[in-house]
Amino acid sequence: MRLTVIGTGYLGAVHAACMADIGHDVLGVDTDTRKIEALAAGRAPFFEPGLPEILTRNTEDGRLRFTSSLQEAADFGDLHFVCVGTPQRPDSLAADLRHVEAVVDGLVPLLTRDSLIVGKSTVPVGTTRALSRRVAARLRPGVDAEVAWNPEFLREGYAVQDTLRPDRLVVGVTSPRADQLLRAVYDSMLRAGVAYVSTDPATAELVKVAANSFLATKISFINAMAEVCDASGADVVTLADALGHDVRIGRRFLSAGLGFGGGCLPKDIRAFLARAEELQVGEAVSFLRQVDRINHRQRRRTVDLARHLLGGAFAGRRVAVLGATFKPDSDDVRDSPALAVTAEIVAEGADVSVHDPEGLDNARAALSGPTYCTDVMEACRDADVVLHLTEWRRYRELDPVKLAEVVRAPRLLDARNALDPAAWRVAGWHVRALGRPAHVPQPGPGDALRVTIPQAFGPDCTAPTPRDPLSGAPK
Ligand code: NAD
Numbered sequence: 001m002r003l004t005v006i007g008t009g010y011l012g013a014v015h016a017a018c019m020a021d022i023g024h025d026v027l028g029v030d031t032d033t034r035k036i037e038a039l040a041a042g043r044a045p046f047f048e049p050g051l052p053e054i055l056t057r058n059t060e061d062g063r064l065r066f067t068s069s070l071q072e073a074a075d076f077g078d079l080h081f082v083c084v085g086t087p088q089r090p091d092s093l094a095a096d097l098r099h100v101e102a103v104v105d106g107l108v109p110l111l112t113r114d115s116l117i118v119g120k121s122t123v124p125v126g127t128t129r130a131l132s133r134r135v136a137a138r139l140r141p142g143v144d145a146e147v148a149w150n151p152e153f154l155r156e157g158y159a160v161q162d163t164l165r166p167d168r169l170v171v172g173v174t175s176p177r178a179d180q181l182l183r184a185v186y187d188s189m190l191r192a193g194v195a196y197v198s199t200d201p202a203t204a205e206l207v208k209v210a211a212n213s214f215l216a217t218k219i220s221f222i223n224a225m226a227e228v229c230d231a232s233g234a235d236v237v238t239l240a241d242a243l244g245h246d247v248r249i250g251r252r253f254l255s256a257g258l259g260f261g262g263g264c265l266p267k268d269i270r271a272f273l274a275r276a277e278e279l280q281v282g283e284a285v286s287f288l289r290q291v292d293r294i295n296h297r298q299r300r301r302t303v304d305l306a307r308h309l310l311g312g313a314f315a316g317r318r319v320a321v322l323g324a325t326f327k328p329d330s331d332d333v334r335d336s337p338a339l340a341v342t343a344e345i346v347a348e349g350a351d352v353s354v355h356d357p358e359g360l361d362n363a364r365a366a367l368s369g370p371t372y373c374t375d376v377m378e379a380c381r382d383a384d385v386v387l388h389l390t391e392w393r394r395y396r397e398l399d400p401v402k403l404a405e406v407v408r409a410p411r412l413l414d415a416r417n418a419l420d421p422a423a424w425r426v427a428g429w430h431v432r433a434l435g436r437p438a439h440v441p442q443p444g445p446g447d448a449l450r451v452t453i454p455q456a457f458g459p460d461c462t463a464p465t466p467r468d469p470l471s472g473a474p475k
Contacts, residue, residue: 004077012083020058074110094274128201151208157329172204226435236435315349323390325359338389355379400427
């Protein structure tokens with residue numbers, strides 16, 4: 001089939017490359033000419049494992065091309081995927097649909113044959129219906145175009161495999177013809193047994209925002225439990241493990257820590273709140289406000305705990321930050337919790353060095369102030385505290401003994417509960433994490449930790465108890 005993919009960012013570039021890889025002729029379209037030049041040369045404009053290989057393979061084979069011309073797209077494709085951004089509006093919680101509308105306004109008057117426009121961007125429920133009216137008003141006489149919605153569930157870092165082997169395909173259509181066309185697009189996946197849910201557009205739109213809302217709620221639920229653990233001396237990791245054994249609950253998305261960020265979850269739950277209010281059912285999803293608040297509290301709690309580890313102030317102290325991206329295996333720093341924490345610590349006067357395996361360029365563009373380091377040891381040199389903010393595999397493989405040799409004070413805040421605290425403690429580190437009991441170091445001269453300890457982080461900190469270095473249990 002001859003497909004276009006309009007908007008070639010994290011979603012669209014991967015979708016275009018994967019559609020070519022399963023045998024379609026694909027034209028990717030974007031207004032960002034630098035992105036188009038990179039993609040056309042077979043270069044991925046962002047970090048995504050596996051993308052460079054399929055980009056190169058399919059651009060070289062001639063099945064995948066890129067352009068910034070909507071005229072070329074209209075001439076080329078029978079089916080047009082819309083993958084442009086739907087960010088939060090600057091003045092409200094709602095989604096900003098201006099890019100989606102710009103595609104429709106630009107493309108539809110250029111169509112000279114019947115076409116299917118398939119939205120993949122995440123949009124508020126009711127968007128397909130509104131866009132259908134917009135399309136109808138812009139079509140040339142004698143030309144027909146239908147709008148369908150086919151939400152995308154890919155995870156950055158696994159985007160290629162999620163696109164080629166999705167858990168499910170969801171399509172929202174208003175005619176058997178649209179359904180047949182989409183079945184033909186995904187034929188190889190359907191033959192491989194991928195679940196295919198064909199429904200009305202409103203349900204399809206809602207599947208995506210409901211899925212993201214559920215995932216966000218699960219994360220904020222365990223982070224709320226972490227706060228209770230901090231106040232009561234319980235351990236949120238053991239709690240999550242025990243909860244996760246219940247098959248009705250499951251362990252995934254139940255890791256307490258710094259919370260969620262990125263270009264999707266935060267803005268999607270806010271857009272859902274805004275749309276629900278427009279539909280007069282705001283009360284039904286008002287819990288999402290709490291989900292958002294709990295999520296943001298983790299950033300403040302992380303800053304507070306880091307400050308506390310430094311004895312009450314950041315000014316003049318050296319802080320090493322491990323991780324800048326919103327999640328591992330991506331270079332995406334949009335609404336990154338790690339960068340939000342870093343920005344706050346910089347604002348409070350710390351001398352901050354940031355390491356990230358892939359996100360340094362984006363982080364540098366988003367936040368000035370810290371020193372950005374390509375080497376972990378360099379980032380940690382002379383640090384008064386090390387903050388683990390994004391759970392890259394590389395950080396789990398660090399040797400805490402070697403790292404202890406370059407820092408000024410071996411203090412670690414594992415804000416992702418992803419490092420092995422026992423191994424770090426054995427190597428001499430004072431380790432703290434959100435929702436886990438404090439390990440208290442032996443008191444020493446000038447150890448400010450003993451003086452200013454907020455109650456929220458455990459009364460045991462104020463009266464240091466000798467502990468077993470392996471288990472952290474009182475001796
Ligand atoms: P992005 O910002 O990386 O990409 C959007 C692209 O659209 C950019 O390259 C931009 O230049 C382009 N664009 C904007 N206006 C355009 C226009 N008029 N014509 C052509 N191109 C235009 O965003 P993204 O992360 O790829 O997200 C896109 C959509 O997909 C959003 O609705 C998002 O919620 C959804 N989504 C994203 C992911 C993800 O993991 N990133 C997963 C599922 C769904």
